Amino acid sequence: MTSRDDILESIRANLPRVDRPVPHVPMFDEDPPASLLSAFKDSLERMGGIFLAPPASGDVLAPVRVKIAGAKVVCSTVPELSGSRDIATVGATQELADVDFAIVRASFAVAETGSVLLSETDLNINALAYLAQHLIVLLDPADIVVNLHHAYRRPEFRERHYASFHTGPSATADIEGVLIHGAQGVRSLSVLPIPRNHQPQPTSPQEKKHD
Amino acid sequence: MLHPEMVGAEDTQAIYRDGHRLDHAEGASKPLRSRPEPQPRGAKVHGNRPIDQAEAAARFIASPEHEKMHDERLWDLRQKRDREMHHIPEWEELRSLASAIKEHTLTHLDEYLDQFEARARANGIHVHWARDAAEHNRIVHGILKDHGAKSLIKSKSMLTEECGFRPYMASAGIEVIETDLGERIQQLDKEDPSHVVVPAVHKLRTDVAKVFADTIGTDPDNSDVHYLAEAQREATRPLILAADAGMTGGNFVVAETGTFVVCTNEGNADLSGNVPKLHIASIGIEKIIPRLEHLAVFVRLLSRSALGSPMTQYTSHFRSPRKGGEMHVVLVDNGRSERLGLEEFWTSLKCIRCGACMNTCPVYRRSGGLSYGATYSGPIGLIIDPTFNARKYSNLPFASSLNGSCTNVCPVKINIHEQIYAWRRELVKRHDVPLVKKAAMKAAGELLSRPAAYRVAIASADVALAHLPRFVIYNGLDAWGKHREVPHPPKQTFHNWYKANRGGEQ
Numbered sequence: 001m002t003s004r005d006d007i008l009e010s011i012r013a014n015l016p017r018v019d020r021p022v023p024h025v026p027m028f029d030e031d032p033p034a035s036l037l038s039a040f041k042d043s044l045e046r047m048g049g050i051f052l053a054p055p056a057s058g059d060v061l062a063p064v065r066v067k068i069a070g071a072k073v074v075c076s077t078v079p080e081l082s083g084s085r086d087i088a089t090v091g092a093t094q095e096l097a098d099v100d101f102a103i104v105r106a107s108f109a110v111a112e113t114g115s116v117l118l119s120e121t122d123l124n125i126n127a128l129a130y131l132a133q134h135l136i137v138l139l140d141p142a143d144i145v146v147n148l149h150h151a152y153r154r155p156e157f158r159e160r161h162y163a164s165f166h167t168g169p170s171a172t173a174d175i176e177g178v179l180i181h182g183a184q185g186v187r188s189l190s191v192l193p194i195p196r197n198h199q200p201q202p203t204s205p206q207e208k209k210h211d
Numbered sequence: 212m213l214h215p216e217m218v219g220a221e222d223t224q225a226i227y228r229d230g231h232r233l234d235h236a237e238g239a240s241k242p243l244r245s246r247p248e249p250q251p252r253g254a255k256v257h258g259n260r261p262i263d264q265a266e267a268a269a270r271f272i273a274s275p276e277h278e279k280m281h282d283e284r285l286w287d288l289r290q291k292r293d294r295e296m297h298h299i300p301e302w303e304e305l306r307s308l309a310s311a312i313k314e315h316t317l318t319h320l321d322e323y324l325d326q327f328e329a330r331a332r333a334n335g336i337h338v339h340w341a342r343d344a345a346e347h348n349r350i351v352h353g354i355l356k357d358h359g360a361k362s363l364i365k366s367k368s369m370l371t372e373e374c375g376f377r378p379y380m381a382s383a384g385i386e387v388i389e390t391d392l393g394e395r396i397q398q399l400d401k402e403d404p405s406h407v408v409v410p411a412v413h414k415l416r417t418d419v420a421k422v423f424a425d426t427i428g429t430d431p432d433n434s435d436v437h438y439l440a441e442a443q444r445e446a447t448r449p450l451i452l453a454a455d456a457g458m459t460g461g462n463f464v465v466a467e468t469g470t471f472v473v474c475t476n477e478g479n480a481d482l483s484g485n486v487p488k489l490h491i492a493s494i495g496i497e498k499i500i501p502r503l504e505h506l507a508v509f510v511r512l513l514s515r516s517a518l519g520s521p522m523t524q525y526t527s528h529f530r531s532p533r534k535g536g537e538m539h540v541v542l543v544d545n546g547r548s549e550r551l552g553l554e555e556f557w558t559s560l561k562c563i564r565c566g567a568c569m570n571t572c573p574v575y576r577r578s579g580g581l582s583y584g585a586t587y588s589g590p591i592g593l594i595i596d597p598t599f600n601a602r603k604y605s606n607l608p609f610a611s612s613l614n615g616s617c618t619n620v621c622p623v624k625i626n627i628h629e630q631i632y633a634w635r636r637e638l639v640k641r642h643d644v645p646l647v648k649k650a651a652m653k654a655a656g657e658l659l660s661r662p663a664a665y666r667v668a669i670a671s672a673d674v675a676l677a678h679l680p681r682f683v684i685y686n687g688l689d690a691w692g693k694h695r696e697v698p699h700p701p702k703q704t705f706h707n708w709y710k711a712n713r714g715g716e717q
Contacts (some may be wrong), residue, residue, distance in 0.1 A: 002340070003340040003346060004328075004340040005343045005344055006340075007324075007340055007342060007496065007542075007544045007548055008321050008324065008325070010544070010548035010549065011320050011324070011548045011551060012494075013323070013548075014291050014548055014549060014550075014551065014552030014557075015318060015320065015551065015552075016317070016318050016551065016552075016554070016557050017318075018313065018314075018318060019318075020314040020315040020317075020318045021309055021315060022312070022315045023312060023315070024503060025308060025309040025312075025505060025507065025508060026301075026304075031300075033581065036475075038364055043521065043697045045229070046230055046233070047235045047521065047522070047524065048226070048228075048233050048235055048524075050228075051212055055262055056266070063586060076538075093485065093486050094452045094486065096674050097448070097452055098380065103460045105609040112521070113521045113522040114521070114522075115522060115526070116601055120533055120534075126481070126484075126485040126533060127481075127482070127486050129478075129481070130478050130481045130482045130485060130486075131482075131486070145510075146304050147507075148507040148511055149504070149507045150337070151507070152503045152504055152506055152507045153503075153504070157467055157468060157470065157503050157528060157530075158503075158649075160528075160530065161334075161529075161530055161531045161532065162484075162485070162528065162529055162530065163524065163528045163530075164526065164527035164528065165522065165525075165526040165527075166524070166525060167521070167522045167523070167524050167525070167526070168235060168440065168524050169524065170476070170477050170478040170524060170525075171235065171476050171477065171524050172392045172393070172394035172440065172476055172477050173409075173410070174391070174392040174396065174409060174410075174411055174412075174440075175392070175396075175416055175419050175436045175439060175440060176280065176284070176415060176416045176436060177284045177287065177412075178224050178225075178416075178436040178437075179225065179226050179233060180392075180436065180437060180440040181226065182444065182477075183392050183440060183444065183476075183477040183479075184392070184444060184447065184448075184477045184478055184479045184482060185388055185477060185478025185479070185480070185482065185525075198275060203236060
């Protein structure tokens with residue numbers, strides 16, 4: 001008899017003889033926050049993430065440009081920004097070990113917890129989001145759901161090979177409760193709200209438009 | 212509740228944002244000004260002989276710096292859990308749902324395991340089944356051998372602790388590197404984890420400084436936590452990059468999609484699962500839930516119950532191997548299917564390993580997880596461990612005040628304190644209770660069943676307590692007086708007071 005059959009047989013022999021129907025899970029969304037974006041921002045900051053506020057006018061990506069200005073290796077998987085290393089040319093995951101900043105776009109986010117979802121289609125190489133020293137995430141404000149019940153109705157969990165909620169940076173308090181960011185993974189996680197179809201703003205002041 | 216020494220302790224290392232102190236992740240309690248004090252070691256284990264939890268606890272309590280920090284830190288986590296609970300109006304409904312989902316799944320466990328296996332295989336995952344710890348270790352060793360793998364990076368998993376995985380791999384010549392900071396500290400110190408969520412919570416920063424000085428070459432006189440954590444990051448990273456294989460556990464398994472979910476705060480499971488080409492996940496068969504919609508309930512409860520943070524920093528869903536990668540899942544029984552048949556104890560399989568029962572338990576907080584001498588410590592350990600070995604862990608169900616706090620905080624509503632009590636009865640029936648304790652309980656039982664004798668005994672005991680010298684009360688035969696002060700006797704028993712004041716009124 002195989003171990004599989006052995007285990008299943010033992011389970012069947014020991015199943016408690018009680019009736020326990022599968023319960024219905026409500027969506028718990030009767031009382032949504034007025035603004036999903038500001039609820040997301042609050043939750044993200046509580047978890048140690050950095051919310052990058054885009055300037056009211058001009059270059060929406062300016063806060064990201066400021067962050068990566070001094071970095072040696074920047075790896076981007078988004079069309080809005082180009083890094084110094086093209087992810088398409090990276091072979092082994094280990095080659096990402098010297099990346100200072102990784103820039104990616106989240107599939108969606110959760111207001112309740114301040115989480116962004118990153119999957120293999122957002123990252124190209126999954127390890128990018130863990131080997132880089134810092135992670136910058138672009139997020140379309142239209143892609144925020146109210147809570148985890150809504151999040152798990154999203155198609156990503158049935159379609160993607162790998163999907164991970166990032167809720168702030170890598171963190172630990174394993175030594176005497178002292179909070180450390182960057183125990184093993186990224187030292188910081190920043191989120192910039194910017195729509196997916198965002199067009200680069202013209203630079204001449206008279207043509208500036210507000211988002 | 213705060214110890215006076217802790218109030219106003221310097222807090223120079225806390226992270227602030229916009230003037231607000233951050234306390235997410237694994238709880239930021241107030242750092243202690245620790246005085247040098249050697250770390251008390253855990254319970255002495257001699258084969259199958261009953262673990263003397265009380266003896267190890269006494270040594271922990273005799274180390275006041277450790278006892279104080281441990282108590283404060285875990286109580287801090289408990290308080291943060293309460294804060295989060297009050298944020299969620301549907302908290303009690305979530306607990307009831309979680310309990311109902313788990314009970315439904317456990318009563319249909321064979322069907323859901325079958326469904327998971329079929330989906331996971333269709334998604335390209337290799338699924339293995341292990342009857343016990345030895346088979347688990349053999350299977351994983353086999354996979355590693357097939358790939359010529361000599362080193363393995365590993366994310367924390369209680370199941371692999373249960374299986375004695377690390378010693379097995381050491382004897383097979385395969386290097387295992389823990390990637391969770393707390394678990395890595397424990398590995399380098401050749402100790403087991405003392406808590407299911409915060410494995411090195413019993414150590415002071417000075418203990419960690421000593422371990423790291425001896426193993427990764429840090430400055431023995433520098434116990435700055437940021438320095439220690441950074442040194443560990445730098446020392447572990449090359450090992451992560453060079454590893455041949457990665458291993459994780461699994462917090463939840465979704466039958467509907469063939470997905471397993473791993474929750475960490477450091478992202479170390481994601482490094483283990485995504486850096487090497489080969490990913491092996493060891494998962495207990497009780498971790499399964501039917502559908503994605505059920506997952507939401509558990510993810511909302513897990514970290515809030517564990518650390519009082521809304522969510523773990525990383526909640527990762529592995530559904531199939533990544534391009535060019537290979538993924539194996541080992542489903543482990545190791546006594547679980549048998550536990551399912553224990554009428555009074557099967558609901559202990561609902562446990563999601565959040566550690567909330569440990570953080571709230573007064574015995575656990577003051578005696579340290581290693582005093583239990585078992586993989587699972589604290590209240591949940593008291594009811595799981597005897598199912599592995601009723602003789603070896605026969606003392607553990609007595610390491611409880613039965614105050615019921617564990618049951619009150621359990622996110623899946625396991626009646627923990629009732630099961631602890633049930634184990635006491637069961638162990639007495641099986642004659643697995645030490646002689647002195649048994650004799651005392653037998654005498655107490657007889658006394659309690661005879662009200663008149665009880666009244667006389669109480670009255671004379673109170674007189675005796677008030678007048679007997681300490682050595683008569685606090686000796687080896689009085690289990691009660693061994694670890695606590697006997698209460699001051701009242702001047703009058705309640706019964707006598709009632710007779711005198713209310714007795715004639717009816």
